[in-house]
Amino acid sequence: MQEKKARLELSEKEMKQFGYQIVDAIVEHHVTQDKKLPVAHATRKEMDSIFLEAAPEDGMPTKELLDFVLKKVMSNSTLMSHPKSYSFVPGPSNYVSVMADTLATGFNIFSGGWASSPAAAELEIVCIQWLLKIFGFPPKKGGGIFTSGGSMANLTAVATARNIKCGKDFSKSIIYLSDQAHSSNIKAIRVLGFTEAQVRIIPTDSEFNFALNKLKNCIAKDRLEGLHPFCLIASAGTTNTGTVDPLMDLAAICKKEDLWFHIDGAYGGAAILAPKGKQALKGIDKADSLTIDPHKWLYQPYEMGCLLVRNHKNLSHTFTEKPEYLRDIEGNTSEINFYDLGIQLTRRFRALKFYMSIKTFGLDAFRKAVTYNIDLAEQLEDYLRTSKKWEVVHSATLAIINFRYNPIAKNYNNKHLDSLNQQISKKVVDSQQALLVTTLLNKQVVLRMCLINPRTTFDDVKETIALCESFAEKID
Numbered sequence: 001m002q003e004k005k006a007r008l009e010l011s012e013k014e015m016k017q018f019g020y021q022i023v024d025a026i027v028e029h030h031v032t033q034d035k036k037l038p039v040a041h042a043t044r045k046e047m048d049s050i051f052l053e054a055a056p057e058d059g060m061p062t063k064e065l066l067d068f069v070l071k072k073v074m075s076n077s078t079l080m081s082h083p084k085s086y087s088f089v090p091g092p093s094n095y096v097s098v099m100a101d102t103l104a105t106g107f108n109i110f111s112g113g114w115a116s117s118p119a120a121a122e123l124e125i126v127c128i129q130w131l132l133k134i135f136g137f138p139p140k141k142g143g144g145i146f147t148s149g150g151s152m153a154n155l156t157a158v159a160t161a162r163n164i165k166c167g168k169d170f171s172k173s174i175i176y177l178s179d180q181a182h183s184s185n186i187k188a189i190r191v192l193g194f195t196e197a198q199v200r201i202i203p204t205d206s207e208f209n210f211a212l213n214k215l216k217n218c219i220a221k222d223r224l225e226g227l228h229p230f231c232l233i234a235s236a237g238t239t240n241t242g243t244v245d246p247l248m249d250l251a252a253i254c255k256k257e258d259l260w261f262h263i264d265g266a267y268g269g270a271a272i273l274a275p276k277g278k279q280a281l282k283g284i285d286k287a288d289s290l291t292i293d294p295h296k297w298l299y300q301p302y303e304m305g306c307l308l309v310r311n312h313k314n315l316s317h318t319f320t321e322k323p324e325y326l327r328d329i330e331g332n333t334s335e336i337n338f339y340d341l342g343i344q345l346t347r348r349f350r351a352l353k354f355y356m357s358i359k360t361f362g363l364d365a366f367r368k369a370v371t372y373n374i375d376l377a378e379q380l381e382d383y384l385r386t387s388k389k390w391e392v393v394h395s396a397t398l399a400i401i402n403f404r405y406n407p408i409a410k411n412y413n414n415k416h417l418d419s420l421n422q423q424i425s426k427k428v429v430d431s432q433q434a435l436l437v438t439t440l441l442n443k444q445v446v447l448r449m450c451l452i453n454p455r456t457t458f459d460d461v462k463e464t465i466a467l468c469e470s471f472a473e474k475i476d
């Protein structure tokens with residue numbers, strides 16, 4: 001018989017030891033991470049000096065390797081789940097889903113077709129049903145699929161829109177989105193083979209509101225030129241400011257003009273769980289397709305995105321291919337093969353983490369967490385507005401707030417303020433004590449906090465503001 005090692009196996013005892021060591025390390029991280037420094041810095045040269053080597057012919061003990069990985073890999077990674085990671089979109093995650101992901105990987109469940117794993121397909125159906133209900137989509141007609149993230153969900157959506165609205169010839173087809181739409185939409189459009197001339201970027205005003213009149217003019221002009229408007233991408237929570245496009249108005253335009261209405265809710269969709277969010281997202285249920293991103297504000301570990309569609313047949317019409325070797329496992333149409341609804345054939349079992357975390361904590365815990373996040377950003381806005389040192393540049397919107405250091409007494413010009421705020425961010429990040437970077441709003445450099453971590457306290461936020469002030473006074 002072949003030796004264990006050549007079968008890529010460990011003994012039962014070794015497996016347990018290795019597994020327990022990893023669980024211990026993960027738990028230790030979860031209970032101590034708030035006290036760690038969130039930010040990691042390293043150059044390529046430093047990383048090469050630690051890791052670069054030829055693939056070793058001979059192996060090494062798992063414990064030794066694990067110690068090395070914990071010490072050198074984990075410590076050289078920024079902690080997106082840290083309460084003081086405020087930038088981009090944080091990934092708060094949750095332990096139950098981490099374990100669920102481990103379980104799904106441990107059993108290496110193929111979540112492509114019904115026949116190979118009925119329960120995995122069923123759990124995806126069930127979780128998608130939960131989400132359809134949360135977002136007010138038709139439960140019977142609606143459908144959806146879990147993807148690796150929001151980018152893949154947007155790609156899946158644009159591919160579907162193109163197939164349904166354009167058929168085979170999309171040479172005259174035009175797609176519309178705002179200048180605040182997420183870059184992944186442009187990537188999706190490019191990947192699908194549209195030229196730049198087929199994309200209309202609609203400007204937003206100084207408060208980042210979608211210019212409805214400009215959109216209408218643009219569509220009318222395109223029609224007059226013999227072009228074929230086919231799709232509009234709206235943002236339900238832009239990543240920059242959290243602003244939600246006027247979904248009701250856009251839905252009406254799409255209906256009238258026969259456009260596919262895609263809503264990118266990768267950032268803000270989850271806000272529907274909070275009363276204020278639900279209000280802000282009015283009209284989200286009018287979408288033909290909706291991207292949400294559970295690995296952001298639904299607290300799932302990476303990778304998990306989701307596309308919901310009003311009519312599930314639109315996904316199967318777009319993605320079903322029947323290769324010979326999948327003939328025998330067709331099954332009954334109610335027994336969904338998720339490989340027929342999206343791009344991937346082999347898929348990891350993403351539904352399990354969503355399912356287990358909702359079953360463990362209950363949806364109400366998620367509602368409370370999202371509500372807390374939205375309130376925290378508003379609390380910070382109140383705090384900054386009563387300070388003589390800070391200017392709120394964009395109000396707290398779906399847990400995002402943009403602000404800049406701008407002491408009233410000093411009367412600095414914009415150029416100086418840009419440089420000052422850039423330097424504050426750099427000092428904070430260099431100190432590793434908080435992940436707080438800038439963005440550009442109306443060409444001004446501003447600090448941006450995205451407060452979707454339910455473990456971030458108001459004290460954490462105030463400490464970070466105080467840290468910024470202490471750096472600012474030194475730069476000044």
Ligand SMILES: *Cc1c(COP(=O)(O)O)cnc(C)c1O
Nearest residue numbers: 149150151182184239264266267
């Ligand atoms: C994050 C984000 C995306 C991309 O999602 P990934 O999960 O990073 O692929 C798309 N749109 C918006 C609005 C986002 O915030």
